[in-house]
Amino acid sequence: MLEPRCFDEMTLADGAIRPVYGKIASWLAATPAGLLAARRAQAELLFRRIGITFAVYGEGEMDGAERLIPFDIIPRMMLRSEWTLLEAGLEQRVKALNLFLADIYGAQEILKAGRIPAGLVARNAEFRPEMVGWRVPHDIYVHIAGIDVVRTGEDDFYVLEDNLRTPSGVSYMLENREVMIRVAPDLFAEHRVAPIENYPDALLAALRSLAPPAAGGEPTIVVLTPGRFNSAYYEHSFLADKLGVELVEGGDLLVDDDVVYMRTTEGAKRVDVIYRRIDDGFLDPRAFNRESIIGVAGLMGAYQAGNVTVSNAVGTGIADDKAIYTYVPEFIEFYLGETAVLNNVPTWRCREPGALRYVQEHLADLVVKEVNGSGGYGMLVGPHASKAEREVFAAKLARDPDNFIAQPTLALSTTPTFFDAGIAPRHVDLRPFVLTGANGIRVVPGGLTRVALKEKSLVVNSSQGGGTKDTWIVEDSIFDESPAPQSQNQSQSTS
């Protein structure tokens, strides 16, 4: 079967190299495959030594289950002008999502206006009734967002999904950069890439800005992890380290009289802001899942007493649901009175009878996703599925149409990716990280590029064998080539 040609970010259909990849193309042409392989091996060794690993759910826990996420040494390139557009769209989107959350847990104007079906909220498993009628600090719910963006053409960007609970991957974004600087120093220097290393500082500033007033000038911030067997444990420890704050587990915290403390060698110490990497349901066995052994009993009480800030706020999951996703452009219009800068992928809501019929008739052409699925699980990629797989999925869909959405199989852009057999185009997406504090919105330029390493695969999730790349945002002007400035050496004159 002939696949329609996808947009390749380096090479156009006529063979021309897009200018932003000019230096990359020459670098690839000039570097023998053996040397690229050696650089990749060097990069892998660095990752292994730093211990950047992730665990795959369902495999053994103690040994051997720590894997490296494959890293591709060919950076993914983007012009500053393209990024500026993305950045504006991301800020707008996150602003609207925060307004939506404040509304949904507050006055519910959007429901009263009939702009979204009430049942979509009230019957949503991620809706937290505990949060209704209670205002979070500065009315900001989502402090850290990971918005997945895909590209299909020169000017065509789409938001694929919003991750508003505990989005992960930022440590890979930061470490990928450090490794690239080490394995391709010349290439990096030539490009004057926009720096991302200030992400931890920006995150810290955002978290500090959200501390309860009682914390005073020096709030105590902690990162709350489910523990070292969690697949993203490396990232949790990485962030705590870069932020210069304690990495705590549920057992390290206790709540007394609605105040959260951590257990230290000097006794109990008050905690003001908790950057939690634990899902809502496990945060507090008293309020949510009683079986949770990774949470902190009484945390919700302290939170609602205003004595501690939980980041992201409890209940943000309602806004990154795949059914809610389809309404985000309407949120932007409703709350901001603006048109969305970044489009959604066209989506059929299977809850709507007409859409359901269309999806059922075109199952072989569509990607069907479970509303609450994540990590690439619970989805059907129609064109790549067998007839039997489609039939199983069709039955699930018929049983519970509300639980599904469908999208066309997007011709995701490809970027050159290095393999032992040579360089080949592979599909990519991009997860930029958007920070929101009382001090405003920040997006560090770029994000985590995820690449589907299997040929023709569209699934980029690391839990499904995807890899990552460093993402380079470069100034448009760098290609109006001026000779490199003279290096400013120390003068050698002797007196």
Next chain:
Amino acid sequence: MLSRTADNLYWLARYVERADFLARIIKAAQRLATLPASYSGTGTEWESALESSGAAQGFRATRGTPEEASVVDYLTFAPDNPSSICNCIKFARANGRAVRTALTAEMWEAINGAWIELGRFEAGNNGCSRYDREALSHFFEFVQKTSLDYDGSVDRTMLRNDAYWFSRVGLYIERADNTARILDVKYHVLLPQNETVGGSLDYFQWTAILRAVSSLTAYHWVYRESVKPWLIADLLILKKEMPRSLIACYGNIVHFLDAIGDAYGRAGASQRQAHEVMARLANATTDEIFKTGLHEFITAFVEDNDRLGQTINGQYLLH
């Protein structure tokens, strides 16, 4: 700092030290085992190795008679021995991984690098059906180098704050325990010449003890005479210059516990107990120790050291 972090650092240090000690014990026993029967005295070096490493009970319950190959396997690679060298390194790394943020990059690389390397040794061991002395000697080199790497990285890169002090307290509590254990197992060969107990006293037994605590050369520097058993006891218990002696370990334990107490603005039961043990060691003489009984002295010390470990646990690590 978090109590859990202090706990992990403390145990990380202990496991690294223990792995190193096990490697030395086995090497010393191997040397004894290669001697002609008429030199090696009792011929029970593998039982001694098990006793000194605290693994005798576990071994007896799951293995048969102690023989070189089975004992060495039990102490090195056996997954079912919680204190095998492999498990010590794995536990050390698991503790380190749990507190990544409290380790410097160098400490993490030392312990994580060792864990990765360990995987290769394990694979090699699993693929080998016979008792391979050469492979083992590489393995022991690796283990000893791991402790040097780790210890050096702690010394050279850690901030001198409570994290460092807890790590050091762990190291010295473990080391004191190890030295005391080997004295306890071998006390009968260390008695003064006229008090023979349990059979032939043997030069090679004595030097094996010194080797196990890497002090053979140190002995000569300190005493400038041939190896005498009572001087070995003196060296390993009362010589401050000897880094593995009980008194040197307690000098450090007192020092680091006091640093913690000062920084926190209050001392407690662990500082008090450490000072008591230290005072007892400082006032002791070899003559007195032999008069009241070497065995009794060591047994009491091991108990005190254990008790101090529990007190530190209660005061700082389990909040």
